Amino acid sequence: MHHAIVSLHRWDDLAGVDDVLSHCLQELGGMAAFVRPGQTVVIKPNLTADAPEASGGTTHVALAEAVVRQVQACRPGSIVVAEGTGMFGLAHETAFPRPEWRAMAARTGIELYNLDAGPHTALSIDNGRYPGELPIADLLLQADVLITLPCLKTHITTDYTVALKNAYAHVPQATRTLAHRHYRVEHALVDINRLRPPDLVIVDGYDGAEGIAGGIKFDRPASARLMMAGADPVAVDVIARQLMGMSCRTRYLEWAAADGLGTSRSDEIEVRGEPVQALGRRFQTGAEEMCELLPGLQIIDQGACSGCRVAALSALQRYLEQGIAKPFALVFGEGDKIASLDRPALVLGNCASRHAHLGTWISGCPASADAVREAMEAQEMVCLKCRHLI
Template structure:
């Protein structure tokens, strides 16, 4: 069956406009009733990467979350919202507050779930075992709410990458350590998506993040809500809108090759404005983007001069040490109240960038890398 991606324009986060756009995308897919039956337990997984305010474009906007909650409730679903951000060891309450999700939960009467406290269930796929949040796997329906963003390691974070938050605790750091290469890590992400298989994905692309994503990039108005029962098809469409070439984003390509979803744009039906009418020619991709196209021989020859690595803006750093605790390979050590990175150990996973509450970690490029970008 042909995968369909619904697209609707939505210029800002005015709640009435967001509600209309979300409802229109779901109606284009057959309506929310096609995915939820009355009495089913519904788990909604937003992107709650860090405790940032909605205007920073780091997390799924609360207006989008509330609109999807209301749709699910109207279908009779028993709705819950949950996530496991990377620096959750500092406490989850501040995430709910900063993102605006607690206020949404109070308005809608929806419980907020702590994946760390709920335990895990093991799932095997292709010989690999993943301990996924019990709250997710015991739900009858999972709805995925990613934010359109760039990512320094995987180039893009969307439907597939968003479900990495279904791994509670320090497992996330473990897989970064075991699979430091972007393509290998992307296979892990596709494994996790395959284990969960959300029935519906709704993407917040009203304001996206470009440049140094997923945490310290720039907010960019895209003005869209996207939805699909096939998260891979949605990612393929979002990749094209952002300016990536077909097959360039590993997660989308690998998932398509495995048959998890449809990654071929020619085989995806679009409901709403055509892709080319909303595609952006000047969306700023991450600094690591064009380095993927540099011949490996040149990288080996010019390794001393061709690099992208995390750096700390000491003027913004508060010395909290979150980056050091989040680093999967212990490449960061706190000295005199500031983080110091051992680049011989660093694997460029950008966990420090994702977890920094002050947005003080950025991607620095060598002069040669800047030439390629």
């Protein structure tokens, strides 16, 4: 039986990063269990949108530097800190726009690397979930050890983002954009991780981010004050979701477990250090913040998977600035039958067909975000005066 260990510890003081990291690693056998002398080690932080560290959206430099020190003690051949930052240019000099990262590199003697600069090798997987090839950065394919440093965050288009999602920058910006455009992010994430899985995951949960968060909006830091680590990215994600109070069905996590990337079974995961109950709290979801920002919107999630939830939130995302024109509801998931609503409704997905009497049913598994948007416009649920601008 597969057995995964996830180490979980309280991290109250940012300056105590070395001690907390040491505790996490000791329960996994120490850094020497992952890094041997002479090996090439790549450390992959999460620098989404260059958000400030205190937002919870970006890995703290202090954690990255502490990991570098742990790796250096194992006498590796080289250490590279790499991130895909195509929005800041393709040169390695622009990979890390904040000076703190360049100062850290100068202090420690490591290299900073822009994964978007390439080169990349196009690869595919037999029976893969993403249609076609995925170009993976050669640096990662050739590395002996990959250590990923994600943050603890919710995400508007993937429910949450921790270990598995931090691999998205393994492919270049153009590929990431294409996957978003065709609503194939979850498919891509599973195959990207299969092509180059991490050897060690260390989660920066000092702040964490809740609400819409991941990718576009980091103004709700969660003050989680924790660190976690493990070698199984699926198990780490399972415990991370428990810490955030998240029980929704997320396809890419289910697929990753089914495709052998790790275990999602609680009886196969041992949490060492502190219990989840001691450090966890419920994070606000993207859907909940969306309802706050769009008064009159009601989202009724009847146990749907992430497919229809992502379709709904992706369609709504473009109306965050202008708002909605009238109250309406979005219903998805099979759940218990709903007798009636006090507002017009769009019912999303094949599994929600039992609720079709509530309003306009949009079929599909999942429903298409474009179809949701078209239905909102056709029923004048959103203002169309500025349509050409969005």
